[in-house]
Amino acid sequence: MDSLRQIDLIIDSLLEKTTNITMIKRIAILVAMEEECAAINKALDLVQLPKDSVLAKALFPIIVHSNKKETVFSIWNGVSSAWQSAKHEDDHKEAKDLKIKLQRVGTQAAAISCWECIKRLDPDVIVNSGTCGGITSVHKHADKTQVLPQVKQVYFGDKVYYHDRRIPLPPWNKGWDVGAYQCLATPKLIQYINAKASQGVQLAHITTGNAFDHTLQELEAWKKYKTVLKEMECAAIAEVCAEFKKPLIAIKGVTDIVDKEDTAPDPLVNQAEINAQFITNLLHTCQNTANVTKLTVDFVLNKQISDL
Amino acid sequence: MDSLRQIDLIIDSLLEKTTNITMIKRIAILVAMEEECAAINKALDLVQLPKDSVLAKALFPIIVHSNKKETVFSIWNGVSSAWQSAKHEDDHKEAKDLKIKLQRVGTQAAAISCWECIKRLDPDVIVNSGTCGGITSVHKHADKTQVLPQVKQVYFGDKVYYHDRRIPLPPWNKGWDVGAYQCLATPKLIQYINAKASQGVQLAHITTGNAFDHTLQELEAWKKYKTVLKEMECAAIAEVCAEFKKPLIAIKGVTDIVDKEDTAPDPLVNQAEINAQFITNLLHTCQNTANVTKLTVDFVLNKQISDL
Numbered sequence: 348m349d350s351l352r353q354i355d356l357i358i359d360s361l362l363e364k365t366t367n368i369t370m371i372k373r374i375a376i377l378v379a380m381e382e383e384c385a386a387i388n389k390a391l392d393l394v395q396l397p398k399d400s401v402l403a404k405a406l407f408p409i410i411v412h413s414n415k416k417e418t419v420f421s422i423w424n425g426v427s428s429a430w431q432s433a434k435h436e437d438d439h440k441e442a443k444d445l446k447i448k449l450q451r452v453g454t455q456a457a458a459i460s461c462w463e464c465i466k467r468l469d470p471d472v473i474v475n476s477g478t479c480g481g482i483t484s485v486h487k488h489a490d491k492t493q494v495l496p497q498v499k500q501v502y503f504g505d506k507v508y509y510h511d512r513r514i515p516l517p518p519w520n521k522g523w524d525v526g527a528y529q530c531l532a533t534p535k536l537i538q539y540i541n542a543k544a545s546q547g548v549q550l551a552h553i554t555t556g557n558a559f560d561h562t563l564q565e566l567e568a569w570k571k572y573k574t575v576l577k578e579m580e581c582a583a584i585a586e587v588c589a590e591f592k593k594p595l596i597a598i599k600g601v602t603d604i605v606d607k608e609d610t611a612p613d614p615l616v617n618q619a620e621i622n623a624q625f626i627t628n629l630l631h632t633c634q635n636t637a638n639v640t641k642l643t644v645d646f647v648l649n650k651q652i653s654d655l
Numbered sequence: 656m657d658s659l660r661q662i663d664l665i666i667d668s669l670l671e672k673t674t675n676i677t678m679i680k681r682i683a684i685l686v687a688m689e690e691e692c693a694a695i696n697k698a699l700d701l702v703q704l705p706k707d708s709v710l711a712k713a714l715f716p717i718i719v720h721s722n723k724k725e726t727v728f729s730i731w732n733g734v735s736s737a738w739q740s741a742k743h744e745d746d747h748k749e750a751k752d753l754k755i756k757l758q759r760v761g762t763q764a765a766a767i768s769c770w771e772c773i774k775r776l777d778p779d780v781i782v783n784s785g786t787c788g789g790i791t792s793v794h795k796h797a798d799k800t801q802v803l804p805q806v807k808q809v810y811f812g813d814k815v816y817y818h819d820r821r822i823p824l825p826p827w828n829k830g831w832d833v834g835a836y837q838c839l840a841t842p843k844l845i846q847y848i849n850a851k852a853s854q855g856v857q858l859a860h861i862t863t864g865n866a867f868d869h870t871l872q873e874l875e876a877w878k879k880y881k882t883v884l885k886e887m888e889c890a891a892i893a894e895v896c897a898e899f900k901k902p903l904i905a906i907k908g909v910t911d912i913v914d915k916e917d918t919a920p921d922p923l924v925n926q927a928e929i930n931a932q933f934i935t936n937l938l939h940t941c942q943n944t945a946n947v948t949k950l951t952v953d954f955v956l957n958k959q960i961s962d963l
Contacts (some may be wrong), residue, residue: 405774406896428898429831440828449826455891458763459770466713511819512870518750518757551894558821562870583763590736592717613712622824 371647375470376421376640377460379580382629383477384423386637388412391644393421396409405467408451409460419644420468421442424451424460428532445626453557454509461587472647473588475504476598476640478632479553479578480605483569494551496575496601498631500601501546501639503537504530504553504576507585510568511556525572526555528561528585533592533655537647540639548639552577553597564652566606577605598643600636602628656722662937679955683778684729684948685768687760688935691785692731694945696720699952701729713775715757717768728776732759732768753859753934762817765888769895779951780839780955782898783812784906784948787861787886787941788913791880800861804883804909807940810860811845811855812838812884812905815893818876819864833880834863836893839902841963849952850949856947859883861905863890874914885913902960905950908944910936 377501378384387393396403402411406567408425409635430449431437442449464470481496496502507528514524532550539546554574561577569577576599588595602625647655684699686692695701701720704711710719714734737756738747750757772778789804802804804810815836822832840858849855864873869885879886884907896903910933955963 427831428900430826438829439826442829445825447824447826449829451821451829452827453820454763455766455894458767459895462767462770509865511865512761513868514760515867515926516755516933517753518738518747518755519760521746521750521757522756523735557817558864559818559823560821562872564870586763587767592736618823625824 360639369651371471371650372418373437373470373635374419374472374474374644375464375466375468375646376419376474376476376644377457377464377580378421378423378475378477379457380450380477380629381423381426381448383633383636384410384421384615386534386633387421387476390637391419391421393419404469406463406548409463418648420470422460422464424456425452445622447626448609453585454555454577455557458587460584462585465587465591465593470593472594472596472652473584474596474598474643475584476636477580477583477600478602478629478636479576479599480603481576481601482554482569482577482606483604484606485566486573486575489573493573494549494575496551496604498601498628499604499635501531501548501598501600501632501635502551502576503548504581504595504599505532505550506530506572507553507555507582507597508568508572508574509556509582510554510561510565510572510574510577511558513564525568526582526586527572528582528589530585530597531652531655533596536596536646536655538551538645540642541644544639546575546635551599553578553581553599555579561605569606576601596643596647598636598640600632600639602632660847677777677959679960680726681776681778682727682773682780682782682952682955683776684727684782684784684952685772685888685892686729686731686783686785687732687765687766688758688785688937689731689756691941692718692720692729692943694941695729695784695948698945698949699727699729701727701884703833710775714771717771726956728772728778730768730772730948732739732764737760753930755934761887762863763865763890766891769892773895773899778901780960781892782887782904782906782948782951783892784944785886785888785908786944787884787907787909788881788911789909790862790877790885790914791912792914793874794881794883797881801881802857802883804859805914806909806911806936807943809908809943810859810884811841811856812889812903812907813858814838814880815861815863815905816876816880816882817864817890818862818869818873818880818882818885819866821872827913833876834890835880836890836897836903838893838905838963840961841904844904844951844954844963848894848950851875851950852947854943859887859907861886861907863887869913877914884909888959904951904955906944906948908940908947910940947957
């Protein structure tokens with residue numbers, strides 16, 4: 348736990364600096380998937396920047412949307428060029444049936460988007476909004492204070508970890524490898540949302556990696572760091588935010604529980620059905636997450652960090 | 656193997672376009688660690704850009720060096736701000752004993768550096784030069800055509816895979832998840848180096864992930880994709896290069912064999928000795944890799960892609 352104590356000290360010094368920002372005038376919302384972005388754009392009335400604008404050209408294939416006043420932006424990682432380059436319609440049949448493109452998901456694309464967002468837009472606050480899996484089984488013996496996620500519910504990130512970065516060599520092993528980045532503590536924002544939304548929101552730890560499934564080592568990491576929201580971008584975004592001392596709010600809606608104890612595949616359920624179910628849950632959860640994101644932006648804009 | 660066939664088709668179309676470049680006038684060398692970068696800068700006479708130059712400020716904390724004619728650049732990911740922020744000298748004692756800083760290693764920092772390099776410098780060829788681990792044991796039953804790496808030897812990358820990106824949902828599972836990016840085929844360059852250098856170089860498959868150790872799933876991936884050079888950046892660089900159709904040359908020197916069959920730690924060797932041995936091997940291998948990188952730049956500059 349020594350490494351976590353050290354990271355806490357670093358986080359303290361970062362938060363000290365971030366709380367000096369006078370007023371939140373510009374918010375950038377980072378999203379990995381088009382479906383997540385579409386729901387947010389609709390809720391917040393954001394429109395894609397013209398393709399020949401300086402910012403759109405500089406960031407392509409990342410896609411940027413904004414409101415009319417240019418105070419709120421959404422930034423979606425975009426589609427891999429490998430999608431456009433595929434020569435045979437058949438190669439994409441299965442994907443097209445699910446109406447899903449080859450989107451640039453994962454930590455590499457997320458790190459680039461956050462970096463570009465900070466370098467080119469310099470927002471006062473970054474929001475990472477999207478869907479995730481819930482982790483429950485590995486925490487069944489945890490104390491009762493631990494939040495256990497429920498499908499279709501939305502959560503705010505507290506600490507954010509990498510569950511697949513392991514570097515047992517100093518100085519990386521002093522906590523940099525697992526991340527343990529801190530999101531903004533937002534008690535007043537949470538109070539506001541809980542008064543406005545039909546479903547309440549809670550704080551929970553997020554864990555990030557580049558795979559849908561998980562290894563035994565990763566299960567152990569989830570248990571150790573008490574992470575309950577599993578996704579593929581947030582730690583990379585939090586790492587870049589920490590680098591530039593930008594405050595981060597993470598909003599995550601749960602599509603499914605990923606560590607069900609019965610991990611043997613059900614022979615009666617085929618992969619096509621599993622995939623279709625993923626899309627259905629995704630779209631429903633995107634809607635809930637976009638609603639909380641809109642309430643967040645409404646509350647945060649034109650406030651001080653200390654008012655959140 | 657269907658996904659690999661498809662990726663081959665995509666690679667063919669990318670290489671078609673990259674071979675249209677008329678003349679290689681500008682080369683950018685991407686490196687993860689200061690030690691790797693220092694050896695390259697010395698071999699190629701590259702000097703750090705002034706800190707107040709437009710490019711240096713735009714890329715900070717990434718550090719850029721160039722030669723006088725600005726035809727060759729080295730780009731090092733730099734040091735994490737967490738290193739500067741740590742409040743106690745004691746927190747870094749172990750790392751300082753090894754003379755190693757908290758450098759931004761791994762795929763997230765590498766993806767950002769490659770993206771910035773392409774967007775701001777627009778080089779004709781990108782070189783990823785650095786050290787790696789060798790994989791031998793999992794290939795002991797492989798056919799005799801498989802290259803088995805040796806410590807302190809230098810190799811050119813052939814194909815590059817992510818061993819920790821697993822997304823079993825179309826369209827990502829059609830090969831995007833594992834990567835399988837293609838480096839430039841450079842038979843004449845290899846011939847040139849083999850004539851000039853005391854040690855020969857060969858083509859080999861690279862595998863990339865964000866951990867020093869490996870899981871059972873990752874061992875299986877190494878076997879499946881016949882990867883023998885294990886490191887933490889190349890696939891992320893190759894992915895960004897593929898996105899922008901930039902040709903990539905990967906040069907990797909082997910510091911140690913990472914999948915020794917006897918994986919139980921030797922009780923007589925303590926962690927401090929293992930760490931010190933890592934640094935010694937690193938510095939020696941950096942030198943060999945820098946030598947091959949210099950020969951590569953000498954040969955590639957002012958040639959056509961088809962002449963490599």
